[in-house]
Amino acid sequence: MIALATAVQDSTTMIGRELKHTVRFPLMLVASILVPVVLLLLFVYILGGPIGNGLGEAARGAPYVDYLVPGILMMTIAAGSGNIAIGVCTDMREGIIDRFRTMAISRGALLTGHVAGGVIRALVTTAVVTGVALLVGFRPQAGVLDWLVVAGIVAAFALALAWLSVALGLVTKSIAGANGSTLPIQFLLPFLSSAFVPADSMPSGIRWFTAHQPFTPVVESLRALLTGAPVGNNVYLALGWCAAIALVSYLWARAAFRRGAR
């Protein structure tokens, strides 16, 4: 019990430190809002017309913005990965990590701080981006319960990507490497999911990948919930993927953190 209370106390301290970092150095947070917002504007006002017309069946007659925004929200969560990995890598490169390791504090507190900080940031950035989406014409059909499930999926996805980013930050040797290692999460996987266009419209090899990779059920469930379409088993699939990614990444991060002391 005492150990648990200490772990909670130390983790809270580390979360506070992480949030203070974000406030002190808000550029990263701003960037992880700006990138999805720019993409949103780009797709709504410039590229979206022909794409929307080509969607046909998938859009069910709704404007493209309603198809697009769930994808942009997923991308917003993914955009926080770089922030987390860089933060972890910076901590590991500087003397402060040795100080923490020689103090009688809960071992996992530092990583928990990074993860929780990342999830909180993701909730803030997705809320901001949702606000921008509403301004440019996004009209969700979700009820209160739908919104709660949306928030749950956002949090679960953010948690999974946060542990993955922490692990990447631990195994990369430089800040640039840490950032680079998250680029597939930030861009490749969102574009190769059904975030912007349905998987059916893609070339056959890529179509299979898109249909089966974890980002697709996440965006599909967000889209179904927000547009009032039937959800199917996408929510379970999405949460299952999130749990799997979080668990594997957590074990990876824990091993990498222990290996760091040699």
Next chain:
Amino acid sequence: MEASTNGMAQTGGRSAVIAKGLRKAYGDNVVLDDVHLNISEGEVFALLGPNGAGKTTTVKILSTLIPADAGTASVMGHDLRAEAGAVRAVIGVTGQFSAVDNLLTGEENLLLMGRLLHVPAAERCRRAARLLERFDLVEAARRTPVTYSGGMRRRLDIAMTLMGRPRLIFLDEPTTGLDPRSRHTMWQLIRDLVAEGVTILLTTQYLEEADQLADRIAVLDHGHVVAEGTPEELKRRVPGAHILLRFADPAALDAAARALREGTRDDDELLLRVPNEAGIRSLRGVLARLGDDIAVEDLSIHTPDLDDVFFALTGAGTATLVKEQTR
């Protein structure tokens, strides 16, 4: 805690650190080989050695950062392996590279330490305020360390270590890269800590620093402890200790040179240099042989400084020579 600036008086007291046969290798590169240390509570113990001698590795092992490949060690009575948590609770570490949070202000850094050490809020603020004052950081308290000078960063670093009231402090090259003035400030801070009864394990590559601060010194070279003792003991281990006698006139110098035939004379300066390898004992002999009739204007005793010791002990060519002479 009782005040004591004289760690030597406490030798034979309780041990702060006992290390036996510490060994550490990275692949084929043996960094530490069979290192034994016994540091008493309340003393300043210096690990002296060139870069790559194994000083930082020793500190990392003893502060629970990395495990040793072989050997055992206890810190403040707690076994390093079995009771790492208990060890961490009584030590403070200020590493070679400043361990401050660059995005937090000086004050926030101290408060963060206080929180992690589970110091109650009111006491936390009190301690932080006192440390900021003591380490001359009051004006810089609300700025981030990025704006600090090297000396200020080190002071903040040590202040953070002191938030927990550690009983044993590891200072890994605390003055490397500091200007002379900051170095002297740091020395004074270290002396103050000792006066409060804290045990200090200091690593340094500066001989003067070890000489100034340490009660006992272990000279580390290529992962081996090649010599250990008080600064005075170490200095006596290399040849070159002598007495310098100065006389008012050539007649007195002549008389003295006749009495002390082993001396070397300098007629221009009216000096006689007499070897004095056995310290006070041989000094008595020299004075006795001079008798009462030869007027000595000035007498000074010269011991080799730690530079001589260092080069003699760590230089491969001369090391054997020194060992033979001291046996």
